[in-house]
Amino acid sequence: MSIVGSIGLGIGVVVIVLLVVFYLYVLRRNRAEGSGGLVTRSRLTCPKCHQTFDYDYVPGASLTALRLGTSRYMACPLCGRWSTFDLASTRTPVNPPPTP
């Protein structure tokens, strides 16, 4: 392998390691604080079965849903039928402030 190739491989490994460390750091921080950060929670109502459920939305981690801007086309966890859910208008704080 050439010297340039070795340097390129080394840089690639370093970048991957840094990305993994950063992702783990963000996940741990969000879990510790319980709010803020990347995770947003939405209270969704299924248009098919009309039941409500909480959905934690993690950017870049929606592997089981199709992205449609601020909406998600995904399967309802309660009835299993696929519907479009609007995340933006139903967003709720992960830790709701205590009501006086």
Ligand SMILES: [Zn+2]
């Ligand atoms: Zn449903």
